[in-house]
Amino acid sequence: MAIIIDGKAVSAAIKQRVAQQAAALQKQNIQPGLAVILVGDDPASQIYVNNKKKACEVCGIRSFSYSLPAQTTQDELLELIGALNQNPDVNGILVQLPVPRHIQPDAVINAIDPLKDVDAFHPVNVGKIMQGTASLLPCTPAGVIELIDSAGIDPAGKDCVVIGRSNIVGKPMAMLMMHRNATVTICHSKTQNLTAKCRQADILISSVGKPHFVTADMIKPGAVVIDVGINRQKDGKLCGDVEFEAVAPIAGAITPVPGGVGPMTIAMLMQNTVTAAKLQNHIAI
Ligand code: NAP
Secondary structure, rough: OOOOHHHHHHHHHHHHHHHHHHHHHHOOOOEEEEEEEEEEOOOHHHHHHHHHHHHHHHHHOOOEEEEEEEOOOHHHHHHHHHHHHHOOOOOOEOOOOOOOOOOHHHHHHHHHHHHEEEOOOOOOHHHHHHOOOOOOOOOHHHHHHHHHHHOOOOOOOOOEEOOOOOOOHHHHHHHHHOOOOOOEEEEOOOOOOHHHHOOOEEEEEEOOOOOEEHHHHHHOOOOEEOOOOOOOOOOOOOOOOOOOOHOOOOOOOOOOOOOOHHHHHHHHHHHHHHHHHHHHOOOOO
């Protein structure tokens, strides 16, 4: 039976570490601040935003919350981002995605000062991720790296398969694993012989967004299986991409859903906010 990698415990430890860093900054009269902007009233986004506020409280980060009506124009949103870019109390700016259809997500991402871009979606930060010189790392992939580290697994020299190539998960995930010296294969919807490719993986990371997608026949015995997927089932319960019950007896280590990668994303957002505060105040990270 695989080791179950406990994302709740690892994320709690990271939030504690962040709280210590924030307390140290406070001694220098710096309180890290995170601004979260929500446009519209999508209930799932409201839950995410509230969870971020709660995490800020736990970590000693000041949170600034902006709930804008769905009909807010792109110019109005960009104006707010411009003001937050100039506000020294705000170290991190996050616009909860998706934004309403009349707003271009790229225009929003590009408007955020790269030093305050705690999602690490700005092209400057994406370029740095590619170069391996980034200080602000994309939260979900960075959380996966923390989970792998927490389990004492060294990716160096291992074959890693990442399923999914989105800008927010798959692509940066593959980059981070390559920087940790894994040999990385990126798979997507046009990949042929996916099962055979996955069976080669010492570390398999699934970010597809389809329940029961990763089945036992895709797993190399002893492999580390990281499930990034979050899918809502008909009964309302959450599940990942991986058929956990069938895969866990074959894998060496596995993340559950819920309680695996999910809690890591917010913890890494908190870490990025404190890192951003240090960068903006020329303090070593
Ligand atoms: P996305 O943008 O929809 O990307 C899904 C990827 O899966 C695409 O690259 C797609 O390939 C690939 N794919 C789809 N069907 C496939 C198939 N049959 N075979 C192989 N690849 C296939 O989704 P995302 O934003 O990356 O998110 C992925 C999942 O992670 C979702 O469940 C999301 O909810 C979850 N997520 C979790 C967290 C967290 O905090 N844990 C954070 C972000 C996302 P193509 O590129 O060819 O279309």
